Amino acid sequence: MSERIVYLDHAATTPLDPEVLTAMLPYFTQHPGNPSSIHQLGRAALQAVDDAREQVALILGCARRELIFTGGGSESVNLAIKGVALARQAAGKGNHIITSAIEHHAVLHAAAYLEQFGFELTVLPVDQHGLVRSDDLRAALRPDTALVSVMYANNEIGTVQPIAELGAICRAAGVPFHTDAVQAAGALPLDVEALNVDLLSLTAHKFYGPKGVGLLYVRRGTPLLPQINGGAQERRRRAGTENVPGIVGLATALTRAEARRPAEAARLRALRDRLIDGLLATIPASWLNGDRERRLPGNANLGFACVEGESLLLLLDQAGICASSGSACTSGSLEPSHVLLALGLDPDAANASLRFSLGHGVHDADIDYVLAALPPMVERLRDVAPCAPARDAVAVA
């Protein structure tokens, strides 16, 4: 392993904040109770879950009863999509789901799964920067639309959608609206009233909390069928003994992320822009994927013509730089990213793209290190690449 590690893969996961660990530890040791137990150890655990719920409700601007703790982002998304779609179908309120082409696979695969239960799926296209157009949503809504799901911020290209606007369109049509806000926590406001959302998914490990614990906000009155059946936990919407340390960790991490959000977003934006501008200026035939302005503070996704992204990742790794091609879920498969293809990139251009996602541990010196290390790597790969530099043509400006 190289001496220096520059971790630029915060969109895949973030390291646990030591203060979050400290808040969690007593619930592994001193307070081991089951929140459903009547005795004092059970009551202490229940109190911790209640307190965590209150903390999260303050940040989302919702009632405590509108929150469901889950086993992570994928579970929250599955509960939102299957839970609402199946409840609406059972009530005779439709068999049609609308989502977008750049969603995380948790959303796309949950929606596709429902096709075998009689649902029809409309996948909204995005523009060259990854933005969903509100006119496309308006045109796609039908009397039998059961649910709309559009992500808040994209995990690969960082594009931030006009969620409040899309939510208002759904509300006027009387259709529940879910947003996968997993990448937004700690970077963008999460007020569910301002966002006009009926359901919102989060996962703690994307904001310096522990892995394996997530959250689903469900607006009061939204029909939802549980997807894990069993005990009466979470108001009968998600059975199973609560992950007490995880829930405490999620609430602590979200509270800390929210408190540092304005300053941290500004800091990351400056680092991100230095990285983007520096790489675009020094590497010929390179381009930025995603919207320049409507973008997560910590996301830089760039393409380098004539370069195999996977090869570049390996060279970066040898220099201690951890980046990513596509999402963590598709890397290794060598399938071009569905997100980049949806922007209109051809498969070669998609495979020539890398994501750098910044976070707390990243500072100016790390950006300097990448700016110095990366250009010669691209040059090296291009020297051996069987591809003419005329490839610039693939670049999406």
Ligand SMILES: *Cc1c(COP(=O)(O)O)cnc(C)c1O
């Ligand atoms: C990471 C991620 C998920 C999945 O969350 P898990 O906790 O890993 O299941 C879903 N959506 C987006 C946008 C993500 O980035």
